[in-house]
Amino acid sequence: MSDYRRIKIDQAAAHVGEPVEIAGWLYNLRKSGKIIFPLVRDGSGIIQGVAVKANIPVEVFEMLKDLTQESSLILRGKLRAEARAVGGYELDVEQALLVQAVPLETPYPITPKEHGIDFLMDHRHLWLRSRRQHAILRVRHEIVKAIRDYFDSNGFTLVDTPIFTPAACEGTTNLFEVNYFDEEKLYLTQSGQLYNEATAMAFGNVYCFGPTFRAEKSKTRRHLTEFWMVEPEMAYATLEDVKRVAEELICFIVGRVLENRKPELATLERDLSKLESIKPPFPRMTYDDAVKILQAKGSEIVWGGDFGGTDETLLGEDFDRPLMVDRYPAEVKAFYFEPDPERPEVVLGVDVLASEGYGEVIGGGQRVYELDVLERRLADHGLPREAFEWYLDLRRFGGVPHAGFGMGVERAVAWLCGIEHIRETIAFPRMLNRARP
RNA sequence: UCCUCAGUAGCUCAAUGGUAGAGCAUUCGGCUGUUAACCGAAGGGUUGUAGGUUCGAGUCCUACCUGAGGAGCCA
Numbered sequence: 001m002s003d004y005r006r007i008k009i010d011q012a013a014a015h016v017g018e019p020v021e022i023a024g025w026l027y028n029l030r031k032s033g034k035i036i037f038p039l040v041r042d043g044s045g046i047i048q049g050v051a052v053k054a055n056i057p058v059e060v061f062e063m064l065k066d067l068t069q070e071s072s073l074i075l076r077g078k079l080r081a082e083a084r085a086v087g088g089y090e091l092d093v094e095q096a097l098l099v100q101a102v103p104l105e106t107p108y109p110i111t112p113k114e115h116g117i118d119f120l121m122d123h124r125h126l127w128l129r130s131r132r133q134h135a136i137l138r139v140r141h142e143i144v145k146a147i148r149d150y151f152d153s154n155g156f157t158l159v160d161t162p163i164f165t166p167a168a169c170e171g172t173t174n175l176f177e178v179n180y181f182d183e184e185k186l187y188l189t190q191s192g193q194l195y196n197e198a199t200a201m202a203f204g205n206v207y208c209f210g211p212t213f214r215a216e217k218s219k220t221r222r223h224l225t226e227f228w229m230v231e232p233e234m235a236y237a238t239l240e241d242v243k244r245v246a247e248e249l250i251c252f253i254v255g256r257v258l259e260n261r262k263p264e265l266a267t268l269e270r271d272l273s274k275l276e277s278i279k280p281p282f283p284r285m286t287y288d289d290a291v292k293i294l295q296a297k298g299s300e301i302v303w304g305g306d307f308g309g310t311d312e313t314l315l316g317e318d319f320d321r322p323l324m325v326d327r328y329p330a331e332v333k334a335f336y337f338e339p340d341p342e343r344p345e346v347v348l349g350v351d352v353l354a355s356e357g358y359g360e361v362i363g364g365g366q367r368v369y370e371l372d373v374l375e376r377r378l379a380d381h382g383l384p385r386e387a388f389e390w391y392l393d394l395r396r397f398g399g400v401p402h403a404g405f406g407m408g409v410e411r412a413v414a415w416l417c418g419i420e421h422i423r424e425t426i427a428f429p430r431m432l433n434r435a436r437p
Numbered sequence: 438u439c440c441u442c443a444g445u446a447g448c449u450c451a452a453u454g455g456u457a458g459a460g461c462a463u464u465c466g467g468c469u470g471u472u473a474a475c476c477g478a479a480g481g482g483u484u485g486u487a488g489g490u491u492c493g494a495g496u497c498c499u500a501c502c503u504g505a506g507g508a509g510c511c512a
Contacts, residue, residue, distance in 0.1 A: 030470095031474090032469060032471060032475085033469060035469040036471095048472085052469070069462095084472080104463080107463065112462095113460090113462075113473065114450095118503085118504050119447095121504090217438065218508095218510065220506080220507065220508085223511075229512060359512085360512060361512070363511085433505090434504090
C-alpha cells in the first residue's frame with residue numbers, strides 16, 4: 001500500500017534515487033528555522049534526513065521540529081547520495097510517522113555529550129544504542145562467528161558442556177555456588193575443559209563455547225565474573241598442535257574482522273596496522289627465557305612464580321604480534337597439565353599473550369593421559385579423588401595424549417577493538433561490583 | 438581481601454575555611470545546509486550518609502556507603 005520500500009540504512013547505497021522507508025529512532029536533531037536535519041538510526045547505521053518546511057505537509061514539519069531524542073519514528077522519502085552528510089547518503093523527507101514520542105518530562109538520559117562511566121553503566125540498556133557500543137558489539141559478533149567458522153570448517157564438533165558442575169575444574173579459583181534441589185550444592189562452571197576431554201575421546205576434535213563464571217574478587221579492566229570462552233580439545237594431540245591451532249585461530253579471526261568490520265574499527269579509531277601485523281609465525285619462548293627477559297627488564301619475578309599483569313605487558317612490548325610462552329612450572333598450573341617428560345618440574349602448557357599489552361587471551365596445553373600420573377597430580381593438589389572418578393575413567397579406557405586450550409572472547413574483543421576496558425565487550429557485563437541492569 | 442583516588446544541578450565539571458557557579462541537557466524565542474550546529478532568555482541544589490572541629494564547612498577530621506583504578510588470581 002505504501003510506495004516506499006522499507007530498507008535498512010546500511011543498504012542505502014543500493015537504493016539511491018528510490019522512495020524508501022526507514023524505521024528507527026531519532027539519534028539527534030538539528031534544526032534551523034525552516035529546515036530540519038533528523039538523524040535516524042535503525043540498528044544497521046545512522047542516516048541524516050532533510051525536512052524542508054516548504055516541501056512537506058505542515059503537520060509533518062511541526063512533528064519533526066519538536067521530536068525528542070530516541071523517539072521512535074518512520075521516515076519516508078527519496079534517497080540521495082550526499083557528500084555533506086555523515087555516511088554519504090541522505091533522505092529527503094516526504095512523510096514521517098511518529099511511533100512513540102519520548103515524553104518531555106523524561107528526556108532520554110544519554111545526551112550526545114560526555115558522560116562518566118558510572119552513569120553509563122547504570123544506563124547500559126540504553127548505552128548500547130550509541131555508536132561506539134554498537135561498533136564494539138558488531139566486532140564481537142564477527143569474532144564469535146569467525147571462531148565458529150574456524151572450528152566448524154576444520155573438523156571440530158561442537159559439543160557444549162554443562163553450566164552446573166559438581167566440582168572445581170581448577171582448584172585455585174573461586175566458584176559461584178548454587179542450590180540444586182534438596183540442598184545439594186552445585187557450582188557454575190569455570191571451564192568446560194574436563195568434560196571436553198570426555199567428548200574428545202568420543203568425537204576426536206571438539207569444542208565448547210559458552211559462558212564461564214569465576215567468583216574472583218578481581219577489580220581490573222581485564223576481568224568479568226561472567227565471560228564467554230571457547231575451548232577446543234583434540235585427541236591424539238600435543239602441545240605443538242595447541243600452538244599451531246591457537247595461532248591459526250587468532251589469524252583467522254583477525255582476518256575476518258579486517259575483512260568485514262572496517263567501518264566499525266574506524267568508529268573505534270582502531271589503528272589497523274596493529275591488526276594487520278598479526279600474522280604467523282608468532283614468536284615463541286619458554287617460561288625460563290621469559291623469566292630471564294623479565295628480570296633483565298627489572299621485574300621482581302623469580303623462577304616458579306606466575307606472571308603479573310605488568311610482566312605480561314613487559315614481555316609483549318617487544319613484539320608486534322602475540323607471544324607464546326610455554327613450559328611453566330608445574331606448581332603454577334592446574335593438576336591436569338602433562339609434565340614435560342624431559343623436565344618433570346615444568347608442564348606442557350602454553351599461554352598466548354596478546355600484543356599491545358592486552359595480556360593472556362589463550363591458555364592451554366597437553367593433558368595428563370596416564371592414570372598413575374593423574375592420580376599423583378590430584379593428590380599433590382589436594383583434590384578429592386571421588387569427584388574425579390569419571391575423569392580418571394578417561395585414562396582407564398583408552399587414554400591417549402590429548403591437548404586443548406581456552407580463549408576468552410571478551411579479552412579478544414577488547415584487544416582487536418583496541419579498547420581500554422573489557423566491560424564494553426559484552427552487552428551486559430557482570431563484574432565484582434556490578435550485576436545490573 | 439588490600440592499596441590509591443573520587444562523590445557538588447538530569448549530565449560533565451569549577452568554587453583560597455567566608456553569599457553554590459559554568460557548559461551541555463530541558464523550557465521559551467530566533468535562524469533554509471546543519472555536522473557533539475549556532476545565537477538570546479528562563480527554570481533547575483538537603484554539595485553521598487552520619488557525626489565532629491570552627492564564629493562560619495562543598496572545603497578540615499572520623500566512621501560508613503557508593504563508584505573508579507590497581508594488586509593478588511585469572512581467560
